[in-house]
Amino acid sequence: MTDQSARVLIIEDDDEIAGAIEIVVQRHGHVARRSANGRDGLRSFFDDPVDLVVLDVGLPQMDGWQVLERIRELSEVPILMLTALDREGDKVRGLTGGADDYLTKPFGVRELGARIDSLLRRSRLAPSTTVVSTDVYQDGDVVIKWSAREILVAGQEVSLTPLEFQMLQTFIEHEGQALSVAQILRLVWDDPYGIAPDRVKFTLLRLRRKLGWTTREDSHIEAIRGYGYRYRKGK
Numbered sequence: 001m002t003d004q005s006a007r008v009l010i011i012e013d014d015d016e017i018a019g020a021i022e023i024v025v026q027r028h029g030h031v032a033r034r035s036a037n038g039r040d041g042l043r044s045f046f047d048d049p050v051d052l053v054v055l056d057v058g059l060p061q062m063d064g065w066q067v068l069e070r071i072r073e074l075s076e077v078p079i080l081m082l083t084a085l086d087r088e089g090d091k092v093r094g095l096t097g098g099a100d101d102y103l104t105k106p107f108g109v110r111e112l113g114a115r116i117d118s119l120l121r122r123s124r125l126a127p128s129t130t131v132v133s134t135d136v137y138q139d140g141d142v143v144i145k146w147s148a149r150e151i152l153v154a155g156q157e158v159s160l161t162p163l164e165f166q167m168l169q170t171f172i173e174h175e176g177q178a179l180s181v182a183q184i185l186r187l188v189w190d191d192p193y194g195i196a197p198d199r200v201k202f203t204l205l206r207l208r209r210k211l212g213w214t215t216r217e218d219s220h221i222e223a224i225r226g227y228g229y230r231y232r233k234g235k
Contacts, residue, residue: 011041038062
């Protein structure tokens, strides 16, 4: 395994689909292991943590929602959910529940590989300090220690997924600028095609909740109707 290779856990009960995902993972230089049901997948994850989880929704013994919830209780590892084509509600539930991205079945191997690489790349990024003169950035009750990737809200540490951290960093780096949904998808998801803009809305919902910005008046990230969002630092 090279320095850039990653460990990927595939939790998928369809052997043909799991095999196809494993081939994609290996072609991209990573190491894959597979579990065919939710219970075994969760056990495998906690016995030997990985860098990315590819998680199907419809699993035997323990479904994908339960696995997602259990993993998110203790880990911020990137999670790519797999959902059925005709289940729009699954996408919403996955994103609000803490998944970083999703793909609908059937999916193309190129898109799957791109999504995997994007999630792994984001989780390894060193935070930028281009918008601050020191390693610590403060906005009201929110304190960010960039090099440690540490977030404090009213003195209490808050865990953000790599995706949520990247979104917050992107907004801060573009303070005062109106960012369209397409721009956010490109900057945060590395998605130049702007696929699945709902990812922005639901990831932002999770981020606001974790930072304690639960109302329009509290939030420093404001919606621009019909366009996107803008970050304004508190006074």
